[in-house]
Amino acid sequence: MSTSLHAVSAAPVGDFALRCSGLQRYLGQGDGRVHVLKGVSFEARRGQVYAIVGPSGCGKSTLLYLLGLLDQPDGGDIEINGQRMSNRDDFARTAARGAHIGFVFQFHFLMLEFTALENVMMPMRKLGRLTAPEMEARARMLLDAVGLGAKTHRLGTQLSGGEQQRVAVARALANQPSIILADEPTGNLDVKNSTLVFDLLTRLAKDNGQAVILVTHNPEIAQRCDVTRPMRDGLFV
Amino acid sequence: MSPNFRIAFRFLTAKKRAMLMSLSCTVLGVGLFIVTQATTSGFEEFFVKTLLGTDGAMRIEDRIQDTLRSMEVAGSPDFQIRQREGVKYIEGVEEPQVIMDTVRSFANVRGVSAVLRGNVQVSSSFKTEDAQVFGIKLEDHRFVSELERKITTPEGLGKFQESAGSALVGRVLADRLQLTVNESIVINVRGESRRYVVAAIYETGVRDIDKTRIYIDLAEARSLLRKPTGATFLQISLHDPKRARQEAAHMEEVLRHSVRPWQEREKEWLSVFRALSVSSAITVTVFTLIASLAMFNTLAMIVLEKTKDIAILRSMGYERRDITRIFLWQAAIVLAIGAIVGGIFGAAVSWGVSLVPLPINTLFKTEHFIVALSPWHFVQAITTAVVMVMIASLVPARRAARLEPGDIVRGTAQ
Ligand SMILES: Nc1ncnc2c1ncn2[C@@H]1O[C@H](COP(=O)(O)OP(=O)(O)OP(=O)(O)O)[C@@H](O)[C@H]1O
Ligand SMILES: [Mg+2]
Numbered sequence: 001m002s003t004s005l006h007a008v009s010a011a012p013v014g015d016f017a018l019r020c021s022g023l024q025r026y027l028g029q030g031d032g033r034v035h036v037l038k039g040v041s042f043e044a045r046r047g048q049v050y051a052i053v054g055p056s057g058c059g060k061s062t063l064l065y066l067l068g069l070l071d072q073p074d075g076g077d078i079e080i081n082g083q084r085m086s087n088r089d090d091f092a093r094t095a096a097r098g099a100h101i102g103f104v105f106q107f108h109f110l111m112l113e114f115t116a117l118e119n120v121m122m123p124m125r126k127l128g129r130l131t132a133p134e135m136e137a138r139a140r141m142l143l144d145a146v147g148l149g150a151k152t153h154r155l156g157t158q159l160s161g162g163e164q165q166r167v168a169v170a171r172a173l174a175n176q177p178s179i180i181l182a183d184e185p186t187g188n189l190d191v192k193n194s195t196l197v198f199d200l201l202t203r204l205a206k207d208n209g210q211a212v213i214l215v216t217h218n219p220e221i222a223q224r225c226d227v228t229r230p231m232r233d234g235l236f237v
Numbered sequence: 238m239s240p241n242f243r244i245a246f247r248f249l250t251a252k253k254r255a256m257l258m259s260l261s262c263t264v265l266g267v268g269l270f271i272v273t274q275a276t277t278s279g280f281e282e283f284f285v286k287t288l289l290g291t292d293g294a295m296r297i298e299d300r301i302q303d304t305l306r307s308m309e310v311a312g313s314p315d316f317q318i319r320q321r322e323g324v325k326y327i328e329g330v331e332e333p334q335v336i337m338d339t340v341r342s343f344a345n346v347r348g349v350s351a352v353l354r355g356n357v358q359v360s361s362s363f364k365t366e367d368a369q370v371f372g373i374k375l376e377d378h379r380f381v382s383e384l385e386r387k388i389t390t391p392e393g394l395g396k397f398q399e400s401a402g403s404a405l406v407g408r409v410l411a412d413r414l415q416l417t418v419n420e421s422i423v424i425n426v427r428g429e430s431r432r433y434v435v436a437a438i439y440e441t442g443v444r445d446i447d448k449t450r451i452y453i454d455l456a457e458a459r460s461l462l463r464k465p466t467g468a469t470f471l472q473i474s475l476h477d478p479k480r481a482r483q484e485a486a487h488m489e490e491v492l493r494h495s496v497r498p499w500q501e502r503e504k505e506w507l508s509v510f511r512a513l514s515v516s517s518a519i520t521v522t523v524f525t526l527i528a529s530l531a532m533f534n535t536l537a538m539i540v541l542e543k544t545k546d547i548a549i550l551r552s553m554g555y556e557r558r559d560i561t562r563i564f565l566w567q568a569a570i571v572l573a574i575g576a577i578v579g580g581i582f583g584a585a586v587s588w589g590v591s592l593v594p595l596p597i598n599t600l601f602k603t604e605h606f607i608v609a610l611s612p613w614h615f616v617q618a619i620t621t622a623v624v625m626v627m628i629a630s631l632v633p634a635r636r637a638a639r640l641e642p643g644d645i646v647r648g649t650a651q
Binding site for chain 1 (some may be wrong): 243244248250402548549644
């Protein structure tokens with residue numbers, strides 16, 4: 001397997017990498033129970049970059065967790081690469097996460113006892129498609145791409161918030177997932193680095209045919225995406 | 238190295254203090270397990286060795302006479318049931334030579350010796366004491382006891398072998414009578430007195446023996462006690478004393494004499510040791526319980542602190558069972574180190590304990606604490622620790638695996 005960033009993807013640009021329809025999600029218990037997602041439908045094609053925007057608390061992260069198979073919807077369907085995932089067991093959903101999805105969390109990004117390099121290699125080790133030297137070469141290449149080539153051996157605790165965030169982006173790309181879900185991946189970054197990360201994600205989408213879905217509060221970034229979906233109160237508007 | 242092991246190792250080394258805590262509990266648990274087992278079994282083994290060395294593995298005592306009862310089965314006069322109604326014992330062994338020859342044909346038998354016993358009074362120039370004479374044939378008795386090695390006087394058994402008029406006296410009795418080798422004693426049985434020379438003084442360490450028994454030649458004992466034939470009992474030693482019960486049952490069948498194995502003879506003392514080992518087993522269980530509680534605590538703490546890492550791992554495709562394994566690996570690492578260090582610690586402490594002075598001279602004789610380290614103790618200690626710690630670790634490990642990544646990232650995981 002090539003360790004290049006620009007490996008050729010299996011499916012042609014234009015296919016749906018991810019579809020969801022009628023997603024419902026309630027959070028909290030008893031009186032605190034909130035109807036957070038009220039029937040969200042959404043689809044993402046390969047090679048496209050999507051921005052989900054909207055006010056704080058409207059349910060963007062909640063939606064992203066559902067799409068990333070980290071959480072289960074109370075209603076509605078999710079399809080990953082044509083396979084219905086919302087009714088599958090934990091094992092199948094975990095396997096799909098490992099093979100098809102790269103996730104960047106909004107907060108807490110890294111496993112702090114591990115170096116940047118080890119963090120990026122972590123998903124590759126689980127998937128086990130590459131040999132150890134190949135994994136390391138790929139991890140270095142990804143860290144280089146996010147501008148951290150010189151800090152590969154720093155522990156998570158020895159990196160700034162923005163640096164951690166960039167390592168998390170590199171890690172989300174580790175297994176060449178067909179879908180990249182990023183919850184404010186440029187939230188902590190200066191202009192230069194947020195441009196770097198955003199350009200990297202768009203380039204990947206174009207070259208590898210990956211679907212990139214990112215949540216952002218930055219209008220400039222949202223504007224540069226192929227599709228912008230504004231969200232309000234648990235619904236796309 | 239498996240990715241799970243790698244992660245486990247890193248989690249563990251990041252929590253050094255908690256890990257050292259549960260590690261030291263494991264070391265203590267394993268170590269003390271070994272020490273208690275080594276000391277309890279040390280005393281027991283020593284006791285058994287002493288008693289086998291003095292009184293042999295078994296004794297053939299009384300002849301059995303069955304009393305049989307016949308009973309007619311209802312209606313059929315020519316069909317009878319013969320039933321053993323009771324067992325009558327006739328004291329002593331009437332024909333020792335015949336029985337001894339048969340006993341020698343048993344494969345497990347190392348030696349057999351006829352003993353004639355009688356109650357006597359023994360006097361020195363200093364005072365008179367009650368005692369028992371044991372008439373033995375030295376060449377037979379050598380094979381059934383360690384009498385030879387128990388002689389404390391430098392002359393050894395030479396004199397006893399040469400002269401029929403000599404006697405072996407126990408240490409305690411000799412002290413009471415203020416006797417030394419070559420002095421003479423007078424043994425008095427039913428009004429008749431005979432003079433013997435003290436050939437040697439022995440010390441078995443068993444006080445009851447050392448203060449009462451006087452060994453003399455069997456032929457001499459026959460004439461002294463006026464018993465020209467027969468023996469009080471036959472003392473038997475076995476190559477494998479552990480099989481004494483089975484051999485005894487077998488011999489009883491064949492010889493029609495009551496045969497008492499050492500386990501039955503020393504039942505009371507053995508049950509004391511049994512009680513002792515049960516109580517030490519309880520102590521030891523408490524130690525390992527503490528070790529596993531510490532492990533439980535450490536792991537539960539690490540799980541709590543690592544929920545975010547669990548969410549990250551799960552988001553990257555790590556399965557529930559990977560999470561379980563990561564936490565079980567942590568327990569396994571602590572266990573492995575704890576078992577090795579605990580084993581060394583246990584061996585070292587056992588060795589130290591064996592140097593503790595502890596003069597005992599009642600049931601057996603020793604100057605120091607007795608320990609018997611056996612590989613079996615290490616196996617037991619480590620197996621117990623592994624089982625208990627693994628069970629204790631399973632709970633937090635499974636809890637960690639059950640966490641939903643979505644709940645963790647929202648902060649609602651519990
Ligand atoms: N455990 C919970 N119980 C009840 N309500 C919750 C819970 N967690 C989140 N919510 C609510 O769900 C809504 C959506 O939250 P979510 O995190 O998806 O918002 P968001 O759009 O990502 O906001 P932000 O831009 O600030 O990250 C919020 O109104 C929040 O108050
Ligand atoms: Mg959010």
